[in-house]
Amino acid sequence: MRIGLLGTGPWAQMAHAPALSGHGELDFVGVWGRRPEAAKELAQRHGVRAYEEADELFADVDAVAVALPPEVQAALAVRAARAGCHLLLDKPLAPTVRLGRAVVEAVEAAGVASVVFFTTRFQPEPRAWIEEQAAVPGWFTGRAQWLGAVFSGESPFATPWRREKGALWDVGPHALSVLLPVLGDVRRVTAAAYGPGDTVHVVLDHAGGASSTLTLSLTAPPAAAGSAVELRGEAGVALLPESSEGAVPALRRAADALRTAARTGRPHACDAAFGLRVTEILAAAQELLDGGPRHSSGH
Incomplete structure (x- = not known):
């Protein structure tokens, strides 16, 4: 599969470009970025072409990864899909x-394949745990804490976009990607912004x-950063x-999942449709934080 990279920021440099260039079953073709100089530098580092126009890249590849x-x-993503490119997307979808x-x-x-990179869903131990717990009946409640120190340290x-949208949109998708396959879809959402900085608390029915509760922040003290999910x-x-x-x-596993979905035509569990469902739940929580209706279904 010939694949191109859209984006040149820290995530593209630290994760996407190394993952694509070091993948034996992918042909990493090139990079496009909003900053041409950054695209040129990243492309040179990995021995690929820097594209001045995104549409030129779409025309040369089978798939794109987005950072x-x-x-x-x-x-x-809409433009790439219309150009016939399979999509390896980041969270949140939108x-x-x-x-x-x-x-x-789109x-x-x-008729293209899509995979949204919810990191935890593509790590072996967490992925096996999620599949195991999804088969267990009788869950009563879940609790997820996803705490980052992005705003409290040098990151x-x-x-x-993280400063604008905060933890709800940055780490909230990770928590939802774990809870939804185990506890099922969400009927109602409640949310409140209590605590330092961008800290939010979300309750899901x-x-x-x-039921489950989410505590999300990018303003945690560095010594307190980390994630945990507990089911009872x-x-x-x-x-x-x-x-x-x-x-x-x-x-790289997410890229493998995209290759499989493209080859078989069977959607992956973390496809764009799942990414949309996560976005709907986040938007329902955001509406409450912004002073909208007291309860929302997220639909």
């Missing part, structure tokens, strides 16, 4: 339900009858295991 802010990603739906509609109309990820139910208590590896191997 761009959600709003930019959504618009380019900053609004409308833009997320446009991506899904994917469906073009290259304190980017404009799941279709299976269980008839089977007892289950804790999400930590992964023994970082983002690059997981991203």
